[in-house]
Amino acid sequence: MHYCVEGQAKSFELIPEPRTVAINHDAAVVLPYVGRITENAGDADAANVWAGQIADDIEAATGLRWDIAKGSRWQSFITLSIADRTSAEVVGNNALEHHEYRLTITQDGISVIGGDAAGLRDGIQTLRQIIRQCAPTLPALSITDKPAYRTRGYYLDATRGRVPTLDWLKRWVDKLCLYKYNQLQLYVEHTFAFDDMSETWRGTSPLKPADILAFDEYCAARGIELVPSVSTFGHLYMALRTHELRHLGEFPEHADRPYSLIERMEHHTLNITEPDAFALSCTLIDDYLQLFRSRKFNICGDETFDLGKGRSKPEADQRGAATMYADYISRLCAHLSDQGREPMFWGDIAVEQPEILERLPKHVTLLNWLYAPDVTDEKVRLVAESGARQYVCPAVWCWNALLPRLDWAWGNISRLAQYGQRYGATGLLVTDWGDFGHINDPRIAIPGMIYGAQCAWDPQWAAHTTAAQTELDRRISMVEYGDGTGEFVAALRDASHQAAFGWFNIVRYVELDSGDSSLNTDVRDSIRIDDDGGAQGSPYAKLIHGSTTVHEARAHLLTWLKPNILRWAEANKTLGSDIVRLGAMGARAATYDAGAVRGNVLQPLLIAAEGQRLFNELGMCLAMREGVVTEAEVAGDVLSLPDGFSRQVARGLEQWFEAYAAVWRTVSAEAELRRIAEVVWGCADLLRS
Template sequence: MNGQTSLQGWTIIPMPQTMQHKANIALLPMCGRINEARAVGDDRHILAVQLIDDIRAATGLEWDIATGDRWPGFITLTTFDDPHAHPSGAYTLDVTPDGVTVAGADFEGVRNGVQTLRQLIRQCGAALPCLHIEDRPAFETRGYYLDVTRGRVPTLDWLKHWADKLCLYKYNQLQLYIEHTFAFDSMSETWRGSSPLTPRDILEFDDYCAERGIELVPSVSTFGHLYMALRTQSLRDLGEFPETADEPFGFIDRMHHHTLNIGDDHAFALSCRLIDDYLQLFRSNKFNICADETFDLGKGRSKPLADRIGVAAMYADYVTRLCRHLEAQGRRPMMWGDIALEHPEILDRLPETVTLLNWQYDPQVTDEKIRTVAESGAKQIVCPAVWCWNALLPRIDDAWSNITRMARYGRQYGAQGMLVTDWGDFGHVNDPRMAIPGMIIGAQESWNPGRIPDEADMLRRISQLEYHDASGELLDILTHASHAASFEWNHLITWLELDDGQGGVNTGVLQTIPGLLPENERPDDVIRSLQNESKTPSLAESRRMLLRYLKHRITLGETADHLLQASARRISAITATAGPRNAGNAAAFRIAVEGQRLLNRVGLRLASETGITDTLQPNTTSQHDDEANLAEALEIWMEAYATQWSTVSRDSELRRLQDTVWKLTDHLRFQSV
């Protein structure tokens, strides 16, 4: 590949395996035609329409579509003469002054070549560089995993928009994470108030994805992560700890206490019912039963069974029964691999048909767990993350490190593919648009891992192609802005949820404090206080302990504010040059940056009022005035945030996020009285 073609005017993501760039320019005709062969298998000519839409957007010209040898087009979409000689997804692209040809091994191959051509048209308009590309994917499965359950249920329009974006970057699989946000029959107590997806939504979206070469794979929690279901009157008796079902809702509790009591036969009936109802809506022959993070297994009502046969055997037996249930219906089971890796003896007991989704999110992840699964002989897909959860701003550095390492290990140990995960813990405060950089990094690494070894280069390419930023600086600015998060959303949630609802301390939340910082940043004196079991601290003491734990970061708030202000100005200037097509991203960036500025101020204020620091915000007449002003600023920000929420998401759990902010503002105003 000629490196000079990458950032001097245009770029292609994922970078092709081989590309020969020639000196000539191919000028698209004013009245052109796309000829798409019937053999491509694109019955509704979606690929041709994609090209026509991009040609219109880039040039204002209207093109025609035809098929057959009597209707030649300047752009030809066809299959290889000998498709079996090429791997699935492979394609060639030839751009010459006399015409453009995309040829693929199959529908997916032609689709992939069309996406490359679309990227060129978006950047070059009617004057395309002449070139020859021969390309194929490194991983057969290039998937994306989208959380649509922990607070934010996207609109169907947004899901389709996201599928279009995944298609553009050559993903071929999508899974939607469901706990309680699907309208299962006879389970309205579980999904009420969540703006759930419906069978009609899934049928329509499954068709939409399939037409774009994306397999929509069903994924439902069937073992753990059933928090909302196990709080209902109807199903609470199936949980390990039904006595906790009436405790106040907690974002943190939702992440930790949610496991079925599989010693009760009714639990298996519930799991099978979820599977059987949901799978009928999908054309895919795969099904993800999830089965991750079963933290409470064997600790509550199933403890007698655990004492008798052990937790590992309980887990292996249950997921095996679920897998066999799927196999009997001609489906190929998938499941998360974390519990099996905690108890490696489970690996030898799993059915041969199951694919382990091996999630590892540490930016400095090693190959240990990937190697363990490979040595067991089990099939696996490696699963990194876009690193957006629990925060307003994306941690792009962490996403880059995590995704590139996992792609390398996946290739090294023969993984079937990569599934890039996008989570929304703690109410899904992260705007879905914050995940775009990580998603595109995942696209590059699942197609051609290691080809772009430098993060800065990758971010310049994404800035240019996705955000129409000629300077290539946008994502570098956003990355540095994320480093200025001194008091984050999960810190606020922890501070609030230390209150057990009765003025006492939620000891479960108290125990999560060490996980808020990396090991090398944890203050030893606070850790010792947290480990002191002689007495439970009061709520005030617990909150003070939290703020002491975070003090080093919190005190950076004022310095961080200058960086965030500068970032907001630079991002606004860059996104303005892209015009209306970037307006949604511009708004999302602005809301995220301004929200983080306010959270940083909150951290300083809470630390100041408890005596952890004596730092006050500049330009305030008094502490009381500052607290009232901060409360008002947060409420105004939340209105703007809610407006942006509605552009991409259903109401879902927006009210929980609003209540979180309002609890904080009520506290601030109380302090100012």
């Protein structure tokens, strides 16, 4: 988009892109040096937070602080209001629907009118983006706009190793608000300080009731519904390892096994035939829901892999695991419904066993998570045909990686948003996970989060052209990163392609050893996923699963990964160029908050890129250690590897981790950072052995 200022063209971009924009390309509107914002949003924004957002942006862009007022008697250059449904505003062509807004910028002033509070809030965010890029001289324009999905949510992992600080959570909500998200859920397993469960959450820097109360208030003031979400059925690994609660697990005899990042994703299911199991689930629900104003509650209920395989096997043999699952989920949903709450749960088990769909209560929302980059509409259609209410849930694809997989995120989010619209999904919930210790800095998810913002607002936007991702990357570079060249996200995308050996496979390699030089067969058997170099479907799957020793399993894993590992030198050369490009573009950032781009964006990205460079070298060293490749193969175009190269990589990993830990602490509590340290240091030790 562009307009003219004193004969010179000036550009700006809006994300999500509005549906209807009329720009007077030959006119510009100068913000007064003394101005006032009048907001009349009633109880929807009693504290005038939205007007304050605009005042903050004007001050950041111009250095001038505007006044704020409410009521009809004050002279104001900017007015913010909700349409009177009985007035001329809703008559004929002027009608504004719920969630719709109209923004006008003229020489006489600026007006944002919402069809309701949600519409007003979203219109204000559009104005803020314009002010941030254009102030003090704004384009004269008129925008009428509304979203495709009324619920546009973000799901943030706060339990698998990383617990965000309250300060950073507030900053993230500010960003979600700017891009018009209106729901947020925090994923919690063991990282909340429930009464009488200290054995579960000790040493994890848990969130506390006061944190939730303060955060709920902060979210609500910005038009974002904070929905409680806690694991109540599966994913109870830490609770089921405690002395007090281990008897509630399917395999209590495994509670004293060494901690494993992989096993915690595999074995974590409640034994629902144990009389105290339902009481535990209800306690988690009842204690947690009291802290939220939302009437929704996500009981999770996903990936109950061990159901019917351990202590509950006799009952599963009689009734069937699918029936047991459906009955337990239904009981939990009924428990919530009896308290006037609206239950939600993850739909993976129900979708994989459609007979469960027929048994589920009809008043719940199924969260249909589907993460394949080339996802089809099959399971979205299946749920729609069952009559169940659903959110479609794509992913930002950052887990188990230092750098984001932007191509996979775009393919997944853009497709699933279109399917959800086609089959009547009531919401879109973008997920951001932290498997295997949550090595991914939450800030690297920003492009994926913005993909979700655009696609939830207008799913068909992504279908307009095959170059949609490239175009959105350009806009994100300009709007979010202040990069006038529009190339910042493209450089980040290219950097993410240079992962020759990633965190996922580092953890696999390390944890194949149970800790006593014996083979961890659970870890061996978990190597079944195609994503990130998994072996399922390859000839190496049989070899890996048939391994009987640690060395044998590691060698087969690395042999499968060998073609990618051998890219290490080329990948690191390209990665070095990408680091230079990102640094240069960040240094030139021209936004209202250029300092934040350099400090809060470049910092984690540069640390992540350096870590990936070292991981690539680590993969090569481990492959040599296991005899999978020779030094001649590894060196390739490199003249020769220096003497003591493995020790050099070990030292690099240890130095890098100290810098990584310092960056971790800028946005996260200490939590379980030690889990990542143990893997990194373990690899360094192996390189010296």
